[in-house]
Amino acid sequence: MLKLTAIWLTHLLPGLLVTIFGIFLLQAVIALPAQPVGLTTEVQRELPNSGVTNPVTAVLLNFRGYDTLLEIAVLLLAVVAVWSLHVVPLRTGHARYVAETPVLAHLVRLLAPVMILVAGYITWIGSARPGGAFQGGSVLAAAMVLLLLASMIGIRPRQRWPLRVVAVLGLAVFVVIAGGTLVVGNQFLEYPRNQAYALMLVLESVLTISIGGTLALLFFGAIPETASFETMNDEG
Amino acid sequence: MSQFQIYGLASVLIFSIGLYGFIVHPHLVRKILAMNIMSSGIFLLLVSAARRDMHAIPDPVPHAMVLTGIVVSVSMTAFALALTRRVVAATGVAALLWMDAPVEAAPIAARNDEHSRDLDRVADPVAADRDDIHLSV
Amino acid sequence: MWPILLPLIGTIFTFLFKRGGAATISLVTVSAITLAVAGLTRQVLQHGEQYYAVGGWEAPLGIALHADGLSVLMLIMTTIVGASTSVYAMGYVFQGPRAGSAVGGYFFWPLWMFLWTALNVIFLSADIFNLYVGLEILSLSAVALVTLEGKPAAIVAGMRYLLASFLGSLAFLLGVALLYTASGTLELNSLGTRMLSNPSSGLALALIMLGLALKTALFPLHFWLPPAHASAAAPVSALLSGLVVKATFYMVLRLWFDVFPAIATPAVAQILGALGAVGILWGSILALRQQQLKLLIAFSTVAQIGYLFLLFPLSNGMTEIGLDAWSGGVYFALTHACAKAAAFMATGTLVYALGSDRLDDLPGTFRRYPLSVAAFTVAGVNLMGLPPSGGFIAKWLLLTSALNSGQWWFAVVILAGSLLGAGYVFMVLSRMLLDQPQSIADSKQARPVTLTTELSALALAVFVFVLGVTATPLIALLRIGAPF
Amino acid sequence: MTVSAWVFDMVLAAGLPVLAWSVLHTRDLFKAVALFIAYGLLIAIIWVRLHAPDVALAEAAIGAGLTGALLLDTLGRIGSRDTIESDASQSAAGERDQDKNA
Numbered sequence: 001m002l003k004l005t006a007i008w009l010t011h012l013l014p015g016l017l018v019t020i021f022g023i024f025l026l027q028a029v030i031a032l033p034a035q036p037v038g039l040t041t042e043v044q045r046e047l048p049n050s051g052v053t054n055p056v057t058a059v060l061l062n063f064r065g066y067d068t069l070l071e072i073a074v075l076l077l078a079v080v081a082v083w084s085l086h087v088v089p090l091r092t093g094h095a096r097y098v099a100e101t102p103v104l105a106h107l108v109r110l111l112a113p114v115m116i117l118v119a120g121y122i123t124w125i126g127s128a129r130p131g132g133a134f135q136g137g138s139v140l141a142a143a144m145v146l147l148l149l150a151s152m153i154g155i156r157p158r159q160r161w162p163l164r165v166v167a168v169l170g171l172a173v174f175v176v177i178a179g180g181t182l183v184v185g186n187q188f189l190e191y192p193r194n195q196a197y198a199l200m201l202v203l204e205s206v207l208t209i210s211i212g213g214t215l216a217l218l219f220f221g222a223i224p225e226t227a228s229f230e231t232m233n234d235e236g
Numbered sequence: 237m238s239q240f241q242i243y244g245l246a247s248v249l250i251f252s253i254g255l256y257g258f259i260v261h262p263h264l265v266r267k268i269l270a271m272n273i274m275s276s277g278i279f280l281l282l283v284s285a286a287r288r289d290m291h292a293i294p295d296p297v298p299h300a301m302v303l304t305g306i307v308v309s310v311s312m313t314a315f316a317l318a319l320t321r322r323v324v325a326a327t328g329v330a331a332l333l334w335m336d337a338p339v340e341a342a343p344i345a346a347r348n349d350e351h352s353r354d355l356d357r358v359a360d361p362v363a364a365d366r367d368d369i370h371l372s373v
Numbered sequence: 374m375w376p377i378l379l380p381l382i383g384t385i386f387t388f389l390f391k392r393g394g395a396a397t398i399s400l401v402t403v404s405a406i407t408l409a410v411a412g413l414t415r416q417v418l419q420h421g422e423q424y425y426a427v428g429g430w431e432a433p434l435g436i437a438l439h440a441d442g443l444s445v446l447m448l449i450m451t452t453i454v455g456a457s458t459s460v461y462a463m464g465y466v467f468q469g470p471r472a473g474s475a476v477g478g479y480f481f482w483p484l485w486m487f488l489w490t491a492l493n494v495i496f497l498s499a500d501i502f503n504l505y506v507g508l509e510i511l512s513l514s515a516v517a518l519v520t521l522e523g524k525p526a527a528i529v530a531g532m533r534y535l536l537a538s539f540l541g542s543l544a545f546l547l548g549v550a551l552l553y554t555a556s557g558t559l560e561l562n563s564l565g566t567r568m569l570s571n572p573s574s575g576l577a578l579a580l581i582m583l584g585l586a587l588k589t590a591l592f593p594l595h596f597w598l599p600p601a602h603a604s605a606a607a608p609v610s611a612l613l614s615g616l617v618v619k620a621t622f623y624m625v626l627r628l629w630f631d632v633f634p635a636i637a638t639p640a641v642a643q644i645l646g647a648l649g650a651v652g653i654l655w656g657s658i659l660a661l662r663q664q665q666l667k668l669l670i671a672f673s674t675v676a677q678i679g680y681l682f683l684l685f686p687l688s689n690g691m692t693e694i695g696l697d698a699w700s701g702g703v704y705f706a707l708t709h710a711c712a713k714a715a716a717f718m719a720t721g722t723l724v725y726a727l728g729s730d731r732l733d734d735l736p737g738t739f740r741r742y743p744l745s746v747a748a749f750t751v752a753g754v755n756l757m758g759l760p761p762s763g764g765f766i767a768k769w770l771l772l773t774s775a776l777n778s779g780q781w782w783f784a785v786v787i788l789a790g791s792l793l794g795a796g797y798v799f800m801v802l803s804r805m806l807l808d809q810p811q812s813i814a815d816s817k818q819a820r821p822v823t824l825t826t827e828l829s830a831l832a833l834a835v836f837v838f839v840l841g842v843t844a845t846p847l848i849a850l851l852r853i854g855a856p857f
Numbered sequence: 858m859t860v861s862a863w864v865f866d867m868v869l870a871a872g873l874p875v876l877a878w879s880v881l882h883t884r885d886l887f888k889a890v891a892l893f894i895a896y897g898l899l900i901a902i903i904w905v906r907l908h909a910p911d912v913a914l915a916e917a918a919i920g921a922g923l924t925g926a927l928l929l930d931t932l933g934r935i936g937s938r939d940t941i942e943s944d945a946s947q948s949a950a951g952e953r954d955q956d957k958n959a
Binding site for chain 1: 385514521572
């Protein structure tokens with residue numbers, strides 16, 4: 001009897017509730033209009049004025065650039081938040097992994113430069129074809145994580161300042177551009193039409209480096225500075 | 237079935253599976269996995285609905301929203317995982333199985349010993365007979 | 374625009390320049406934000422509601438910002454509570470990792486600036502996806518601020534808060550996805566005009582309200598709040614109870630009246646009101662049962678959040694009575710923000726001084742820390758809803774609209790809640806004013822506190838009396854662009 | 858849409874919930890994370906199928922790659938055995954075993 005109530009409470013009841021919810025959700029999805037409603041026509045109409053030809057990049061950096069500004073803020077916030085937890089950082093700076101697994105080392109040596117190149121290419125092509133700062137930045141981050149894992153790059157306490165600058169770079173440049181648009185008398189984040197492409201290219205390049213760096217920092221874990229507070233059950 | 241219908245159904249399924257997993261698993265890493273699966277369900281709904289008309293260009297706005305969402309989700313995941321490690325360090329378990337013990341600032345004399353005292357308290361479920369804080373979540 | 378950009382700039386600088394510098398930078402930022410908010414208030418007073426197309430792209434393609442009386446009042450609330458909390462935090466000794474050193478305190482500043490950014494983003498947004506991004510910044514910074522304290526209790530409470538908050542965000546995002554795929558716009562007003570009664574918008578309403586209710590800690594979704602608010606550092610508790618739950622409540626309010634009026638039926642409003650009513654009673658009763666000061670105040674927050682949700686059934690019908698209920702609810706949020714933040718700040722000082730937050734350790738505090746006790750007393754008057762505090766006016770508006778709309782049972786709950794509120798406030802006050810030999814406050818154990826912490830709490834507390842006097846012009850401001 | 862494309866979509870869409878379920882219910886968390894990475898790659902393919910190459914690029918790098926690496930790193934520190942069960946289901950499982958023995 002006890003057994004039944006236990007399973008009922010921990011698994012069957014949630015299962016039942018989730019199933020009911022799923023049926024509602026299914027109904028809602030079925031009730032969506034069959035013809036697409038959205039902003040495709042608006043985006044297409046204004047695309048020539050946006051400075052780029054890839055509609056997704058236009059939405060991200062121009063039409064809804066404000067959201068992207070806030071999103072870059074989320075990335076920096078995540079770094080600050082993770083640093084504030086003072087966990088044990090990733091162990092780098094000694095060649096333990098590399099020595100143990102020469103295959104990995106070769107692979108990383110081969111892969112990382114290619115990935116960094118690809119990241120740059122993806123960013124640059126982003127104005128016209130699929131790609132852009134987020135995509136390039138995430139590939140760059142993946143490359144840096146590989147390098148970190150293979151201990152080919154490390155982060156040492158002395159490098160605190162550059163790290164802070166990398167983390168803050170994207171947001172700072174974005175804010176400067178946003179403030180600049182206000183100062184020249186435009187609406188907030190309204191790029192001057194004939195410089196839109198150039199501005200967005202600058203922004204994209206900076207964002208790529210910043211997004212890549214920030215994501216890698218998130219992976220690294222802690223600010224390389226303080227004693228960690230994660231003592232129990234940990235290698236220290 | 238159109239692509240939208242196929243993937244729309246899949247999005248409902250994975251969101252529900254994620255929600256179920258989130259509720260029934262006490263392990264924090266599992267909950268974080270479940271969160272990621274739930275958000276991918278939402279992303280799938282957005283992107284597949286952007287392609288309801290298979291002959292037209294898909295709506296780029298949901299694509300941008302999903303890109304934003306992916307970055308937000310990885311930020312949240314990174315923080316949640318770091319916090320999980322702190323939870324493990326503080327309590328020895330990667331779960332919130334017990335109810336929160338009442339928080340109290342230790343008297344000054346006992347302050348140095350605070351860490352271990354807190355550990356004892358949270359590890360003892362009987363001490364935590366607070367009536368309105370539920371298990372899990 | 375500047376109210377959003379300024380705290381963001383503050384974030385960058387407080388992040389780059391640690392120790393000492395961070396607090397100074399924050400003060401400069403606070404002053405700049407105050408000026409920007411004052412400017413915006415003047416604009417709204419003179420020209421009415423303001424719309425702003427970010428990037429020069431008109432909604433629905435671009436993101437619209439929108440400032441009416443409600444958003445301006447919320448910005449003012451944030452500025453006042455934020456400014457006094459900043460001053461308080463300068464004098465507060467953060468515990469956390471490496472207790473006593475600047476580390477815990479150092480991370481406070483950029484996180485708090487992020488939180489402020491999120492608040493201003495939310496109060497000015499007229500775009501539902503933009504609201505989502507603001508909500509994520511809000512949640513992440515709020516959780517990080519809770520865990521800053523570093524004690525196991527704070528870590529566990531923070532994790533619980535994170536999971537609850539995460540789940541709330543996902544529900545909200547799913548609601549947004551359904552709304553966009555159903556109506557093809559993200560802008561609030563056009564969403565409202567395109568709202569049709571069908572399963573997708575019905576579920577979107579339910580999901581968004583659930584998600585936000587979870588984040589606002591509406592009964593019975595409040596389980597995460599007391600441990601999180603009670604285990605955080607004092608300035609953080611003040612920000613969480615004062616501002617963070619108000620931001621999510623503001624979103625409920627905004628979406629309810631701008632997006633969902635076509636499908637939000639009186640029945641749904643009654644449910645929200647009923648949950649609020651139960652929350653008032655439940656939170657107050659649990660507050661009465663607490664033996665720990667900060668936990669008591671956190672449960673009081675659960676109760677006070679209940680009052681906010683009475684607004685929905687009482688304002689139904691959108692008549693003059695409804696307008697009273699609506700203004701009363703918003704004014705309640707404003708006064709509660711000041712009073713509760715002041716209460717957390719004052720008690721935070723005492724908890725630090727005594728090294729204990731047990732009620733039984735409070736006797737004697739009135740003699741040694743009179744300013745903090747005074748601050749708590751004044752804030753307590755507001756929590757009870759007695760004149761001349763602003764809380765009295767807010768409760769009065771709610772009460773009269775309950776009677777005028779014939780929903781007397783809500784009037785009963787409001788009165789009962791006030792009585793219970795008086796109960797727990799006196800429970801604390803009587804201990805503070807007790808003259809007991811050998812109390813901790815009189816012993817050498819008690820630590821000295823800085824004048825800035827005591828004075829900032831007192832100033833904020835006294836402000837609730839100012840709100841009592843200035844209610845008429847403020848409510849007039851609030852009604853600019855009201856949904857009635 | 859050609860039949861082969863339709864079948865392909867069906868297979869992808871069917872694989873997704875199956876993978877999601879196994880991510881959440883595989884006992885060993887290392888396996889669960891490996892499955893999660895596979896799940897991310899599958900979603901990336903689906904983004905391509907849905908003509909969202911921009912999202913696909915980010916998903917492959919972030920959703921599968923970075924999140925996966927983060928999860929693996931965390932498991933490396935806290936251990937990968939999910940032995941935590943809520944009290945109720947633990948006792949339930951215990952009694953199930955007893956039933957079997959009987």
